[in-house]
Amino acid sequence: MTISDVAAELGLTKGTVSRALNDYPDIAEGTRLRTRRAAERLGYRPLGSAQAIRTGRCRAIGLVLETDEHDAHRPFLDLFLAGLSDGAAAQGWTLTVATAPVGAAIETYQMLIDERKADGFVLPRTRLNDPRVTMLRDKGAAFVLFGRHGDPDGCAWFDIDGAGAMRQAAHILAARGHARIAYVGGSPDYSYNGEREAGLRAGLADKGLDLAPELVLHGAKNRESGEAATAELLSLDVPPTAIVFALDRAALGAYRAAAQRGLVVGRDLAIIAYDGDPDGAYAEPPLASWSVDWGRAGTTLADMLIKRVNGAEVEDLRATMPATFLDRGSASVIPTPDPNTRGG
């Protein structure tokens, strides 16, 4: 069922049918309706590749997932893909997915651009200094970052408000009587890390507290390193009464470190983390965490990218979305003695 078939059925030419279906202004209203109905009735769907060749648009969002990141546990990938796919499908677009080792990602983008398999890209896990950004910017390709880049010039981006979440985490812990609060970050290469730490500092400052230098650790990206970081913090002369983790995966390692010192999470030590990893719900006690709506994030990114491809300015394509606090057992109130008289 091609456009010529539809045209023949109506006694029109294919050019006229094309213009009618694409809402050109030089088509009579009656003709437009007649054409639309006939196309519907005959089950006509324009061939993507055929339009692409003339318009230069294949109406596809490109997504390149970087492999080789062993710590990159992605429990939400399906939700994220569903969001992207829904957002794309709502406008008749599709999703082209490729994977590549971290180093070779650039080539993959290049290939997708050259063969016009995608009109633009959603860049997951944006790093502060990201070669993908400079490359795509140079080539004039359309893209939207998920996360923020060191130099936002020419970048459209979408991000979860990790700073706001951490700021509120500080407020919550302060309200529950904590004064000595630690922070365990993830990989410093990613923007989220700085955002979350800054947010926590801001929240503490709001309450007249600060983040002691010895209570700040970085690079905890999995259970093992989270456990090690926690062990280090708990060995201090004056250990923290609460720890805020940048990542759930690291926080889940804290349970064992605490247990080894005879401490019970949620009673002797408060923990708040970030990601809303479903594993956290099964910890004992369940892990309090900031959860992200990955589906909505995907849909929003898809919308933004399509707008960008259609010519919207990057300055108008920047947005954040709040995270939601899952107030679970690990963050419950801890009856602490005066921190000044405790342990030291």
Added chain:
Amino acid sequence: MTISDVAAELGLTKGTVSRALNDYPDIAEGTRLRTRRAAERLGYRPLGSAQAIRTGRCRAIGLVLETDEHDAHRPFLDLFLAGLSDGAAAQGWTLTVATAPVGAAIETYQMLIDERKADGFVLPRTRLNDPRVTMLRDKGAAFVLFGRHGDPDGCAWFDIDGAGAMRQAAHILAARGHARIAYVGGSPDYSYNGEREAGLRAGLADKGLDLAPELVLHGAKNRESGEAATAELLSLDVPPTAIVFALDRAALGAYRAAAQRGLVVGRDLAIIAYDGDPDGAYAEPPLASWSVDWGRAGTTLADMLIKRVNGAEVEDLRATMPATFLDRGSASVIPTPDPNTRGG
């Protein structure tokens, strides 16, 4: 950089260049090489959509993920996608991903076929009676199942040998002194369930054992239902000394059910499950499980689908891959008394 540019550079016509690059037999060897080098040097890459329009092939694998399955935790989706993408990329193909609610998947396939966004499909999570299979078979679309279908006629498929894994699980447990072994299955709609149960039965039969009817439960797809199933089994007059689960997620629920009865997994109760879920490694004791190489599975499926699109017969496109046993603490030897004198 189009094919005409390359032709002009060489003083040939675009038709000749096209034939040279596609290894037509009526092109002189010298011309072929000269053309190939020029294309390489100029960085020419044929436009996917342009070839698609004439050849009818867009060199893309379609993958439709079904959402709305809340129990469909997919910790390996990234590995699977990477495998598919690698297998596709090795032959110059790409991967088109879409998602759809379970009921609406058919429409999504239809759309991808009509707009020729994919030349064929990999069908994940095949059900025994799967509407996708009948639909694609009727339309003459190319596809490869991941899992098996009730009626394999006209189907190419790839599957993990869950039956073999379960059979070996039976052997292992029997060798470690277990005689009263239970099976907790997942969703009966999927072929894997029947395969795994049958494999277990076969393995028990090999050792002169059988699966008592009261020791077979179904529908445990998550922690909660796994916990409930375990509780039910442990309340029997003569409870099992070992439980084999079709799914890791369900097995992880067993730990709590055992603990509530004062039983310790790996000492009082042996557990073997299936999937190789990374969460299992962090259980106490770690969960013994059959792990699947999702990356290789993806690559194999991609290869098979491309062969199918290129005209291979479905009968030649059927294969299984073994799972690997992760012999961890939950399956350790349990010193049981004679089952006949115990508990009853």
Added chain:
DNA sequence: CCGCTTGCCGAAACCGGTTTCGGGCCGCAA
């Protein structure tokens, strides 16, 4: 009544490839 817009559609070029067809040139046998 004439000329000039305006609305609407047909005709044809075009996009970047692939594939078919036909013919020039060469070598070889008669």
Added chain:
DNA sequence: TTGCGGCCCGAAACCGGTTTCGGCAAGCGG
């Protein structure tokens, strides 16, 4: 020398759309 068959390549059709251009007919003002 002529005829014939291969080897190569050019020319052009083709795929299914989009977009430009030109022209016919109706409407309108002068």
